[in-house]
Amino acid sequence: MRVFVTGGSGWVGSALVPDLVAHGHEVTALARSETSAVRLRAAGALPVPGSLDDLGTLATAATTADAVVHLGFKHDIAFGGQYDRAARDDRTAIDVLADSLAGTRKALVVASGILGVLGLAPGVVAREEDGRAAHDQSGPISGGGDRAATARHVLTLAQRGIRTSVVRLPPATHGAGDNGFTATAVAAARAAGVAAYIGDGGNRWPAVHRDDAAAVFRLAVEQGAPGSVFHAVAEEGVAIRLVAQAIGAGLGLPVVSVDAADARAHLGFLAGFWGLDGPASAEATRAALGWTPAGPGWLDDLRAGSYRDQATR
Incomplete structure:
Protein backbone atom coordinates (compact mmCIF):
# COMPACT_ATOMS: atom_id res chain seq x y z
CA MET A 1 0.00 0.00 0.00
CA PRO A 171 0.96 7.91 28.68
CA ALA A 172 3.98 5.64 29.20
CA THR A 173 4.86 5.11 25.53
CA HIS A 174 8.51 4.70 26.34
CA GLY A 175 11.95 4.08 24.84
CA ALA A 176 15.24 5.79 24.12
CA GLY A 177 14.62 9.25 22.65
CA ASP A 178 11.28 9.82 24.40
CA ASN A 179 10.52 13.36 25.55
CA GLY A 180 7.04 12.71 26.92
CA PHE A 181 5.67 11.83 30.34
CA THR A 182 8.44 9.43 31.37
CA ALA A 183 11.22 11.82 30.40
CA THR A 184 9.33 14.59 32.20
CA ALA A 185 9.19 12.48 35.36
CA VAL A 186 12.93 11.82 35.15
CA ALA A 187 13.69 15.50 34.62
CA ALA A 188 11.43 16.45 37.54
CA ALA A 189 13.24 14.01 39.83
CA ARG A 190 16.59 15.37 38.78
CA ALA A 191 15.45 18.95 39.42
CA ALA A 192 13.84 18.17 42.79
CA GLY A 193 16.61 15.89 44.01
CA VAL A 194 14.09 13.12 44.80
CA ALA A 195 11.97 10.70 42.79
CA ALA A 196 8.42 11.20 44.01
CA TYR A 197 5.17 9.29 43.91
CA ILE A 198 1.83 10.44 45.32
CA GLY A 199 0.28 8.79 48.36
CA ASP A 200 1.00 5.07 48.47
CA GLY A 201 1.98 5.06 44.79
CA GLY A 202 -0.26 2.11 44.08
CA ASN A 203 -1.98 3.86 41.18
CA ARG A 204 -1.17 2.31 37.80
CA TRP A 205 -0.37 3.48 34.31
CA PRO A 206 -0.52 1.32 31.19
CA ALA A 207 2.66 1.21 29.15
CA VAL A 208 4.12 0.17 25.81
CA GLU A 235 1.52 -3.69 30.20
CA GLU A 236 -1.94 -3.28 31.70
CA GLY A 237 -0.84 -1.26 34.70
CA VAL A 238 2.53 -0.49 36.30
CA ALA A 239 2.44 0.97 39.82
CA ILE A 240 3.84 4.49 39.86
CA ARG A 241 5.67 3.72 43.11
CA LEU A 242 7.74 1.16 41.21
CA VAL A 243 8.37 3.67 38.45
CA ALA A 244 9.61 6.24 40.97
CA GLN A 245 11.87 3.61 42.52
CA ALA A 246 13.35 2.77 39.10
CA ILE A 247 13.90 6.48 38.38
CA GLY A 248 15.50 6.99 41.78
CA ALA A 249 17.79 4.00 41.31
CA GLY A 250 18.84 5.20 37.87
CA LEU A 251 19.66 8.70 39.08
CA GLY A 252 21.01 7.75 42.49
CA LEU A 253 18.27 9.74 44.22
CA PRO A 254 16.06 9.00 47.23
CA VAL A 255 12.47 7.97 46.58
CA VAL A 256 9.72 9.70 48.55
CA SER A 257 5.95 9.71 48.92
CA VAL A 258 4.33 13.15 48.73
CA ASP A 259 0.81 14.35 49.42
CA ALA A 260 -1.24 15.42 46.43
CA ALA A 261 -1.30 18.98 47.77
CA ASP A 262 2.50 19.11 47.73
CA ALA A 263 3.08 17.19 44.52
CA ARG A 264 3.50 20.19 42.23
CA ALA A 265 6.62 21.31 44.08
CA HIS A 266 8.24 17.98 43.21
CA LEU A 267 6.66 17.19 39.84
CA GLY A 268 5.57 20.44 38.19
CA PHE A 269 2.69 20.06 35.74
CA LEU A 270 3.08 16.28 35.92
CA ALA A 271 1.52 16.39 39.40
CA GLY A 272 -1.92 16.58 37.81
CA PHE A 273 -1.41 13.18 36.18
CA TRP A 274 1.06 11.26 38.35
CA GLY A 275 -1.58 10.22 40.88
CA LEU A 276 -4.14 8.96 38.36
CA ASP A 277 -5.05 5.29 38.26
CA GLY A 278 -5.76 4.20 34.70
CA PRO A 279 -4.99 0.56 33.87
CA ALA A 280 -5.96 -0.53 30.38
CA SER A 281 -6.35 -3.82 28.53
CA ALA A 282 -5.36 -4.67 24.97
CA GLU A 283 -7.02 -8.09 24.90
CA ALA A 284 -9.38 -7.19 22.06
CA THR A 285 -6.57 -5.53 20.08
CA ARG A 286 -4.36 -8.59 20.32
CA ALA A 287 -7.22 -10.82 19.20
CA ALA A 288 -8.26 -8.59 16.29
CA LEU A 289 -4.81 -7.79 14.92
CA GLY A 290 -2.67 -10.68 16.08
CA TRP A 291 -0.43 -8.16 17.83
CA THR A 292 2.22 -9.54 20.17
CA PRO A 293 4.38 -6.87 21.82
CA ALA A 294 8.04 -7.83 22.09
CA GLY A 295 9.81 -4.73 23.41
CA PRO A 296 11.17 -4.16 26.92
CA GLY A 297 8.81 -3.20 29.72
CA TRP A 298 8.60 0.28 31.23
CA LEU A 299 10.63 -0.54 34.33
CA ASP A 300 13.18 -2.45 32.24
CA ASP A 301 13.66 0.61 30.02
CA LEU A 302 14.26 2.81 33.05
CA ARG A 303 16.62 0.32 34.68
CA ALA A 304 18.58 -0.02 31.44
CA GLY A 305 19.38 3.70 31.53
CA SER A 306 17.32 4.77 28.51
CA TYR A 307 16.35 8.02 30.28
CA ARG A 308 19.35 8.64 32.51
CA ASP A 309 21.01 11.41 30.50
CA GLN A 310 17.97 12.57 28.59
CA ALA A 311 16.50 16.05 28.52
CA THR A 312 12.81 16.79 28.00
CA ARG A 313 10.84 19.66 26.51
Whole structure:
Protein backbone atom coordinates (compact mmCIF):
# COMPACT_ATOMS: atom_id res chain seq x y z
CA MET A 1 0.00 0.00 0.00
CA ARG A 2 0.96 3.63 -0.45
CA VAL A 3 0.63 5.06 3.07
CA PHE A 4 0.67 8.77 3.89
CA VAL A 5 1.81 9.59 7.43
CA THR A 6 1.59 12.84 9.36
CA GLY A 7 3.99 13.10 12.28
CA GLY A 8 6.27 10.59 10.56
CA SER A 9 9.44 12.04 12.06
CA GLY A 10 7.95 12.27 15.55
CA TRP A 11 8.18 9.92 18.50
CA VAL A 12 5.94 7.06 17.30
CA GLY A 13 6.18 8.03 13.64
CA SER A 14 9.94 7.52 13.55
CA ALA A 15 9.30 3.87 14.44
CA LEU A 16 6.21 3.48 12.26
CA VAL A 17 7.75 4.67 8.98
CA PRO A 18 10.57 2.09 8.87
CA ASP A 19 8.16 -0.59 10.08
CA LEU A 20 5.79 0.16 7.19
CA VAL A 21 8.69 0.14 4.73
CA ALA A 22 10.01 -3.15 6.14
CA HIS A 23 6.59 -4.70 5.52
CA GLY A 24 6.53 -3.70 1.87
CA HIS A 25 4.55 -0.46 1.99
CA GLU A 26 5.45 2.70 0.10
CA VAL A 27 5.47 5.62 2.53
CA THR A 28 5.00 9.33 1.98
CA ALA A 29 5.21 11.54 5.04
CA LEU A 30 4.59 15.16 5.92
CA ALA A 31 7.81 17.09 6.61
CA ARG A 32 7.62 20.62 8.00
CA SER A 33 11.41 21.12 7.97
CA GLU A 34 14.44 19.93 6.04
CA THR A 35 15.63 18.20 9.21
CA SER A 36 12.43 16.14 9.25
CA ALA A 37 12.78 15.46 5.53
CA VAL A 38 16.32 14.10 6.01
CA ARG A 39 15.11 11.77 8.77
CA LEU A 40 12.24 10.53 6.65
CA ARG A 41 14.44 9.82 3.64
CA ALA A 42 16.83 7.90 5.86
CA ALA A 43 13.88 5.80 7.07
CA GLY A 44 12.82 5.00 3.51
CA ALA A 45 9.96 7.50 3.08
CA LEU A 46 9.31 10.16 0.47
CA PRO A 47 8.94 13.52 2.28
CA VAL A 48 5.98 15.75 1.46
CA PRO A 49 6.96 19.35 2.34
CA GLY A 50 4.34 21.07 4.48
CA SER A 51 2.68 21.31 7.87
CA LEU A 52 -0.71 20.55 9.40
CA ASP A 53 -1.73 24.06 8.37
CA ASP A 54 -1.22 23.25 4.69
CA LEU A 55 -4.66 21.81 4.15
CA GLY A 56 -4.32 21.56 0.37
CA THR A 57 -1.16 19.50 0.79
CA LEU A 58 -2.94 17.18 3.23
CA ALA A 59 -5.85 16.74 0.83
CA THR A 60 -3.63 15.92 -2.15
CA ALA A 61 -1.44 13.52 -0.22
CA ALA A 62 -4.48 11.68 1.16
CA THR A 63 -6.14 11.47 -2.25
CA THR A 64 -3.09 9.82 -3.80
CA ALA A 65 -2.58 7.38 -0.91
CA ASP A 66 -4.14 3.99 -0.18
CA ALA A 67 -4.16 4.68 3.55
CA VAL A 68 -3.45 7.55 5.95
CA VAL A 69 -2.00 7.48 9.46
CA HIS A 70 -2.47 10.73 11.37
CA LEU A 71 0.07 11.04 14.18
CA GLY A 72 0.78 14.75 13.83
CA PHE A 73 -0.31 17.15 16.57
CA LYS A 74 0.89 20.64 17.41
CA HIS A 75 2.59 19.65 20.65
CA ASP A 76 4.74 22.77 20.57
CA ILE A 77 1.81 25.18 20.89
CA ALA A 78 -0.15 22.79 23.12
CA PHE A 79 2.70 22.74 25.63
CA GLY A 80 2.98 26.49 25.17
CA GLY A 81 -0.47 27.01 26.64
CA GLN A 82 -2.53 26.90 23.44
CA TYR A 83 -4.02 23.43 23.79
CA ASP A 84 -7.47 24.44 22.53
CA ARG A 85 -5.99 25.87 19.35
CA ALA A 86 -3.92 22.73 18.78
CA ALA A 87 -7.01 20.57 19.28
CA ARG A 88 -9.10 22.64 16.88
CA ASP A 89 -6.39 22.47 14.24
CA ASP A 90 -6.16 18.72 14.76
CA ARG A 91 -9.89 18.29 14.08
CA THR A 92 -9.61 20.48 10.98
CA ALA A 93 -6.74 18.41 9.60
CA ILE A 94 -8.61 15.15 10.23
CA ASP A 95 -11.71 16.44 8.47
CA VAL A 96 -9.65 17.48 5.44
CA LEU A 97 -8.10 14.01 5.30
CA ALA A 98 -11.54 12.45 5.66
CA ASP A 99 -12.99 14.55 2.83
CA SER A 100 -10.28 13.19 0.55
CA LEU A 101 -10.92 9.58 1.59
CA ALA A 102 -14.73 9.61 1.72
CA GLY A 103 -16.33 6.74 -0.20
CA THR A 104 -13.03 5.00 -0.96
CA ARG A 105 -13.01 2.40 1.86
CA LYS A 106 -9.38 3.37 2.42
CA ALA A 107 -7.91 3.36 5.92
CA LEU A 108 -7.65 6.42 8.14
CA VAL A 109 -5.86 5.60 11.40
CA VAL A 110 -5.68 8.30 14.07
CA ALA A 111 -3.70 8.44 17.30
CA SER A 112 -5.41 9.17 20.61
CA GLY A 113 -4.67 8.62 24.30
CA ILE A 114 -5.90 6.46 27.16
CA LEU A 115 -5.11 8.06 30.50
CA GLY A 116 -7.75 10.37 31.89
CA VAL A 117 -9.97 10.51 28.81
CA LEU A 118 -12.30 7.56 29.32
CA GLY A 119 -14.10 8.79 32.43
CA LEU A 120 -13.85 5.44 34.19
CA ALA A 121 -13.75 5.02 37.95
CA PRO A 122 -10.31 4.51 39.51
CA GLY A 123 -9.31 0.87 39.40
CA VAL A 124 -11.52 -0.02 36.44
CA VAL A 125 -9.51 -1.47 33.58
CA ALA A 126 -10.19 0.48 30.38
CA ARG A 127 -11.10 -1.66 27.40
CA GLU A 128 -11.39 -0.85 23.73
CA GLU A 129 -15.19 -0.61 23.88
CA ASP A 130 -15.06 2.06 26.61
CA GLY A 131 -15.16 5.77 25.88
CA ARG A 132 -17.16 5.52 22.66
CA ALA A 133 -20.13 7.62 23.90
CA ALA A 134 -22.09 9.29 21.14
CA HIS A 135 -22.20 12.74 22.74
CA ASP A 136 -20.04 15.57 21.34
CA GLN A 137 -18.85 13.58 18.36
CA SER A 138 -19.04 16.30 15.75
CA GLY A 139 -19.71 19.55 17.59
CA PRO A 140 -17.36 22.48 18.09
CA ILE A 141 -14.08 21.89 19.88
CA SER A 142 -13.61 23.37 23.35
CA GLY A 143 -12.43 22.29 26.79
CA GLY A 144 -10.06 19.65 28.14
CA GLY A 145 -11.63 16.61 26.47
CA ASP A 146 -10.94 17.81 22.95
CA ARG A 147 -8.80 14.95 21.70
CA ALA A 148 -11.17 12.38 23.19
CA ALA A 149 -14.10 14.05 21.42
CA THR A 150 -12.08 14.11 18.20
CA ALA A 151 -11.37 10.39 18.54
CA ARG A 152 -15.09 9.68 18.88
CA HIS A 153 -15.68 11.87 15.83
CA VAL A 154 -13.16 9.80 13.85
CA LEU A 155 -15.16 6.66 14.57
CA THR A 156 -18.28 8.21 13.06
CA LEU A 157 -16.40 8.84 9.81
CA ALA A 158 -16.78 5.15 9.02
CA GLN A 159 -20.29 6.14 7.96
CA ARG A 160 -18.70 8.09 5.10
CA GLY A 161 -17.12 5.02 3.55
CA ILE A 162 -13.74 5.29 5.27
CA ARG A 163 -12.02 2.44 7.10
CA THR A 164 -11.40 4.52 10.21
CA SER A 165 -9.76 3.36 13.40
CA VAL A 166 -8.38 4.99 16.52
CA VAL A 167 -5.24 3.75 18.25
CA ARG A 168 -5.11 4.78 21.91
CA LEU A 169 -1.60 5.25 23.26
CA PRO A 170 -0.66 4.93 26.94
CA PRO A 171 0.96 7.91 28.68
CA ALA A 172 3.98 5.64 29.20
CA THR A 173 4.86 5.11 25.53
CA HIS A 174 8.51 4.70 26.34
CA GLY A 175 11.95 4.08 24.84
CA ALA A 176 15.24 5.79 24.12
CA GLY A 177 14.62 9.25 22.65
CA ASP A 178 11.28 9.82 24.40
CA ASN A 179 10.52 13.36 25.55
CA GLY A 180 7.04 12.71 26.92
CA PHE A 181 5.67 11.83 30.34
CA THR A 182 8.44 9.43 31.37
CA ALA A 183 11.22 11.82 30.40
CA THR A 184 9.33 14.59 32.20
CA ALA A 185 9.19 12.48 35.36
CA VAL A 186 12.93 11.82 35.15
CA ALA A 187 13.69 15.50 34.62
CA ALA A 188 11.43 16.45 37.54
CA ALA A 189 13.24 14.01 39.83
CA ARG A 190 16.59 15.37 38.78
CA ALA A 191 15.45 18.95 39.42
CA ALA A 192 13.84 18.17 42.79
CA GLY A 193 16.61 15.89 44.01
CA VAL A 194 14.09 13.12 44.80
CA ALA A 195 11.97 10.70 42.79
CA ALA A 196 8.42 11.20 44.01
CA TYR A 197 5.17 9.29 43.91
CA ILE A 198 1.83 10.44 45.32
CA GLY A 199 0.28 8.79 48.36
CA ASP A 200 1.00 5.07 48.47
CA GLY A 201 1.98 5.06 44.79
CA GLY A 202 -0.26 2.11 44.08
CA ASN A 203 -1.98 3.86 41.18
CA ARG A 204 -1.17 2.31 37.80
CA TRP A 205 -0.37 3.48 34.31
CA PRO A 206 -0.52 1.32 31.19
CA ALA A 207 2.66 1.21 29.15
CA VAL A 208 4.12 0.17 25.81
CA HIS A 209 7.47 0.39 24.07
CA ARG A 210 7.45 2.81 21.15
CA ASP A 211 8.32 0.10 18.60
CA ASP A 212 5.43 -2.09 19.73
CA ALA A 213 3.07 0.89 19.52
CA ALA A 214 4.17 1.52 15.93
CA ALA A 215 3.27 -2.06 15.02
CA VAL A 216 -0.33 -1.48 16.17
CA PHE A 217 -0.69 1.43 13.73
CA ARG A 218 0.70 -0.67 10.87
CA LEU A 219 -1.62 -3.57 11.67
CA ALA A 220 -4.57 -1.17 11.86
CA VAL A 221 -3.71 0.06 8.36
CA GLU A 222 -3.50 -3.49 7.07
CA GLN A 223 -6.36 -5.15 8.95
CA GLY A 224 -8.44 -2.68 10.94
CA ALA A 225 -12.22 -2.87 10.50
CA PRO A 226 -14.17 0.40 10.07
CA GLY A 227 -14.93 2.14 13.35
CA SER A 228 -12.39 0.15 15.39
CA VAL A 229 -10.62 1.20 18.57
CA PHE A 230 -7.28 -0.39 19.38
CA HIS A 231 -5.17 -0.19 22.52
CA ALA A 232 -1.40 -0.10 22.05
CA VAL A 233 -0.91 -1.47 25.56
CA ALA A 234 1.75 -4.03 26.40
CA GLU A 235 1.52 -3.69 30.20
CA GLU A 236 -1.94 -3.28 31.70
CA GLY A 237 -0.84 -1.26 34.70
CA VAL A 238 2.53 -0.49 36.30
CA ALA A 239 2.44 0.97 39.82
CA ILE A 240 3.84 4.49 39.86
CA ARG A 241 5.67 3.72 43.11
CA LEU A 242 7.74 1.16 41.21
CA VAL A 243 8.37 3.67 38.45
CA ALA A 244 9.61 6.24 40.97
CA GLN A 245 11.87 3.61 42.52
CA ALA A 246 13.35 2.77 39.10
CA ILE A 247 13.90 6.48 38.38
CA GLY A 248 15.50 6.99 41.78
CA ALA A 249 17.79 4.00 41.31
CA GLY A 250 18.84 5.20 37.87
CA LEU A 251 19.66 8.70 39.08
CA GLY A 252 21.01 7.75 42.49
CA LEU A 253 18.27 9.74 44.22
CA PRO A 254 16.06 9.00 47.23
CA VAL A 255 12.47 7.97 46.58
CA VAL A 256 9.72 9.70 48.55
CA SER A 257 5.95 9.71 48.92
CA VAL A 258 4.33 13.15 48.73
CA ASP A 259 0.81 14.35 49.42
CA ALA A 260 -1.24 15.42 46.43
CA ALA A 261 -1.30 18.98 47.77
CA ASP A 262 2.50 19.11 47.73
CA ALA A 263 3.08 17.19 44.52
CA ARG A 264 3.50 20.19 42.23
CA ALA A 265 6.62 21.31 44.08
CA HIS A 266 8.24 17.98 43.21
CA LEU A 267 6.66 17.19 39.84
CA GLY A 268 5.57 20.44 38.19
CA PHE A 269 2.69 20.06 35.74
CA LEU A 270 3.08 16.28 35.92
CA ALA A 271 1.52 16.39 39.40
CA GLY A 272 -1.92 16.58 37.81
CA PHE A 273 -1.41 13.18 36.18
CA TRP A 274 1.06 11.26 38.35
CA GLY A 275 -1.58 10.22 40.88
CA LEU A 276 -4.14 8.96 38.36
CA ASP A 277 -5.05 5.29 38.26
CA GLY A 278 -5.76 4.20 34.70
CA PRO A 279 -4.99 0.56 33.87
CA ALA A 280 -5.96 -0.53 30.38
CA SER A 281 -6.35 -3.82 28.53
CA ALA A 282 -5.36 -4.67 24.97
CA GLU A 283 -7.02 -8.09 24.90
CA ALA A 284 -9.38 -7.19 22.06
CA THR A 285 -6.57 -5.53 20.08
CA ARG A 286 -4.36 -8.59 20.32
CA ALA A 287 -7.22 -10.82 19.20
CA ALA A 288 -8.26 -8.59 16.29
CA LEU A 289 -4.81 -7.79 14.92
CA GLY A 290 -2.67 -10.68 16.08
CA TRP A 291 -0.43 -8.16 17.83
CA THR A 292 2.22 -9.54 20.17
CA PRO A 293 4.38 -6.87 21.82
CA ALA A 294 8.04 -7.83 22.09
CA GLY A 295 9.81 -4.73 23.41
CA PRO A 296 11.17 -4.16 26.92
CA GLY A 297 8.81 -3.20 29.72
CA TRP A 298 8.60 0.28 31.23
CA LEU A 299 10.63 -0.54 34.33
CA ASP A 300 13.18 -2.45 32.24
CA ASP A 301 13.66 0.61 30.02
CA LEU A 302 14.26 2.81 33.05
CA ARG A 303 16.62 0.32 34.68
CA ALA A 304 18.58 -0.02 31.44
CA GLY A 305 19.38 3.70 31.53
CA SER A 306 17.32 4.77 28.51
CA TYR A 307 16.35 8.02 30.28
CA ARG A 308 19.35 8.64 32.51
CA ASP A 309 21.01 11.41 30.50
CA GLN A 310 17.97 12.57 28.59
CA ALA A 311 16.50 16.05 28.52
CA THR A 312 12.81 16.79 28.00
CA ARG A 313 10.84 19.66 26.51
